[in-house]
Amino acid sequence: MKKRVYHWQPELSTTIxxxxxxxxxxxxxxxxxxxxxxxxxxxxxxxxxxxxxxxxGLNRYFILKDDQLIIHALLPIRRKKIKVQTIEAIFVGPKSIKIISSEFKEGSQLYIMTKKTKVAFISQIETMLLDHVLIHEDPNQKAGKQ
Known part of the structure; x- marks a missing residue:
């Protein structure tokens, strides 16, 4: 599988x-x-x-490898490797995605992505997971925390 990089930004207030x-x-x-x-x-x-x-600031991205989601963040402390099996659900909004996993401190993380990048990321993660993760379309999801 070709290594693909999906760029993201953190939630809206941090990005601004x-x-x-x-x-x-x-x-x-x-x-x-x-x-x-x-x-x-x-x-x-x-x-x-x-x-x-x-x-x-542009050095924030996801990489999907074998059975891991590598979240490359700005600070090395915040970089994570999450097993795909620990992802419980993904909520897809108009401008962002929310990943719910037990490996996050808060239980979920919100990532802002462009439409093209978001569609490519969701399609690749769907092929990797094969019905393991519930992917929900949420048109009311905001780009910031509620």
């Missing part, structure tokens, strides 16, 4: 805070560039910090 701070660094770099008429070392360093955080 992270990307607001990241773009704040970009705007600070642009302001520093306006202060000087030639290339300025400090503004270039701050621009490099922005690119670092932007790449770090």
């Amino acid at each position: 805070i992270y990307w607001s701070c990241t773009f704040g660094i970009l705007f600070l770099s642009l302001i520093l560039m306006l202060e000087h008429t030639r290339p300025y070392l400090v503004s270039n360093i701050v621009l490099g910090v922005f690119f670092f955080f932007a790449l770090l």
